């Protein structure tokens with residue numbers, strides 16, 4: 001099954017060149033009030049650098065903003081050609097491929113670790129099931145980074161997002177309490193729980 005509909009996929013292609021503005025607090029995100037954001041992004045990148053080196057697949061790697069902090073033999077995968085181009089230029093020695101999360105274009109247990117950031121929270125219920133089945137087939141461990149639940153957001157929302165060109169896009173998005181996410185996966189470890197991000201690790205075997 002195809003996960004994430006065509007319109008949302010096209011939105012990411014269109015957003016690719018301005019995507020890192022979100023991480024870096026530039027462009028449209030300069031005006032956002034995000035106390036502690038930059039420090040937590042820094043903390044998150046340090047956390048990823050401290051993960052043991054492993055043969056890792058980053059699913060939906062986007063521009064590779066976090067991917068480049070993973071150690072070991074790292075492969076980035078994203079459906080967007082525009083995202084892949086940016087990630088590949090950021091990580092000239094890594095393999096960055098354009099491809100889909102479901103089905104994953106890899107053999108069973110090809111990776112020690114699957115990493116995914118700000119992707120799982122965009123999946124609808126049936127998409128989550130299909131995605132996790134592929135993750136379990138291909139990798140021994142799953143590390144998920146996603147958005148933390150805050151007072152000013154709902155656990156799940158349909159959001160209207162605007163790009164620099166003024167275009168508007170509707171995107172499904174969830175926000176997580178780390179322990180709830182672990183429970184959703186049927187077990188695992190909380191690696192990070194902050195104001196902006198959560199990170200959890202799950203053994204898939």
Ligand SMILES: C[S@@+](CC[C@H](N)C(=O)[O-])C[C@H]1O[C@@H](n2cnc3c(N)ncnc32)[C@H](O)[C@@H]1O
Nearest residue numbers: 003004012060061062078079080100101117118
């Ligand atoms: C919110 S971005 C996250 C990018 C990156 N992981 C990060 O944290 O900066 C979501 C990414 O998912 C990718 N994506 C959406 N649907 C996908 C699919 N079915 N297979 C692979 N990538 C997909 C988009 O192209 C986009 O780059």
